[in-house]
Amino acid sequence: MLPKGSKLYSIIFLTCPRCHKGEFFEANPYKLSNFNKVKERCPKCDLKYSIEPSFYTGSMYVSYAVGIAVAVAAYVLTLLFGLQLSIGALFVVIVASLVVTMPWIAAVSKSIWANMFFKFDKEIAQKIN
Template sequence: MMLKGTKVYSIFTGACPKCHQESMYENKNPYALSDVLKINDKCSHCNTRYRLEPSFFYGSMYVSYGVGIAFAVAAFVISYSFLKSSLLTAFIVIVMTVIVCGPIIMRLSRNIWINLFMSYDKSLVKK
């Protein structure tokens, strides 16, 4: 893929931020709700530890707020501006969007958080 080797690739795919060779998550499906936050201890390809310290991913809660707001604003703009719905309908659309996209928002937030602290290392990729 063209974006492989960029932070954008790791953020949107949930791939190891160092080697991009495998998913950080035990289950790639964010809608498997019992597994949504279960993350592997380390990458089996490059041995990168995902939990840099105890409670490392608590910081992703701050990122989650921003990502949730972005989803809510997008839902509002689409429903109110483009579809010309009422304010009440737009509010309902915002609530439903945040609920339905909650697992995706949680994963994106964790992916963004870990990518703030780690960078891709092309020397870890086997040719």
């Protein structure tokens, strides 16, 4: 299991980058009514998640990289399973995997972006316990 305090923990579990206890999003990424909506502040440590207006616009660059990783993973999985797909079928598999994982890609991208600017604070995390 990933230890609290690592950026990977916050990214994978979509928690507050500073305390790793509060939730980062309003709802699950697949709940489309609140799609990709970041909370204004951490409910546990009161960290303001947005440094400036349009702060998460930069996460679209991260989203591109994560999307490429998902596409490559879909391609590699078709090779590992020994599927002999035509170019068209392979294209459909990759596009379908991107469509299915789109909410997750958007959420993880925002979490990665936030973790680039906020650091884990062990003292604050201990006070919250």
